[in-house]
Amino acid sequence: MTVPGAEVERRLRAAETDIAELRTHTTDITDAVGSLAESVKVLTKRSSRPTGGGGSEAEPTAWALRATDDDWAALADWVDGLLTTYELSECVAPCWPSHGGVVEELAALRSAWRAAAAKSAEEDDDAMSFWHDRALYPTITRIMSTFYPINGCRNGHRTSETVRPTDRRTIALANPSKGCPSWPSR
Structure with a gap:
């Protein structure tokens, strides 16, 4: 069976239209993949930070x-x-x-x-x-x-005073869960 010339032309134009649409979709997909790749890079950088205390959330760091x-x-x-x-x-x-x-x-x-x-x-x-x-x-x-x-x-750098560390012995005394008198009861 032979296909008439007009039918061949119509099929050729339809194929060209389909190819143009595929190119547009391919460009959209390429852009989306690039955006996703950038997001993955950012998330990977965030997730590679060390976590504090073995948890899944990173301990804030200065x-x-x-x-x-x-x-x-x-x-x-x-x-x-x-x-x-x-x-x-x-x-x-x-x-x-x-x-x-x-x-x-x-x-x-x-x-x-x-x-x-x-x-x-x-x-x-x-x-x-x-x-x-x-x-x-x-x-x-x-x-x-x-x-x-x-x-x-103002007239040159001066170092700060030595920091006095927290007196850890006082933590137990100040802990509200231990009935510390400094904290009002609930």
């Missing part, structure tokens, strides 16, 4: 203890830019990396800034205004207060 050399460089660059942009060089001494609490404050401030900047880029909102009001100025105020010994570093 930024300074988990930061890579690149993380430190990025934070230093960001802090330098922050101090320049907001003219805050008198507020944060250049030895800030030697002061653990200040490092954690600035790392958290940068993290909040990144989240606010990303949100503001996605939608027209007040995330950056909120960051200035609720993150930037309170953080700088804490760093400048006597709460951190960095304020004694």
Whole structure:
């Protein structure tokens, strides 16, 4: 049985349309696989962090203890830019990396800034205004207060006092489950 020329043309156009649709679907699938691969990479990185106490959830770790050399460089660059942009060089001494609490404050401030900047880029909102009001100025105020010994570093770095460890013998005395008189009963 011979197929007439018009029928061959119709089948050829239908095949070309099917091929074009397959190409579109293939591109969509390739994009989805790339997105999934990126998600797997992020989740793998998170799950490879050590867990505390044998549990499935990782024990929180200070930024300074988990930061890579690149993380430190990025934070230093960001802090330098922050101090320049907001003219805050008198507020944060250049030895800030030697002061653990200040490092954690600035790392958290940068993290909040990144989240606010990303949100503001996605939608027209007040995330950056909120960051200035609720993150930037309170953080700088804490760093400048006597709460951190960095304020004694205006003329060069000074080391902090030796930390006095917790007196572990007092824990049993203060434990509310043991009937500690310092805690009101329920």
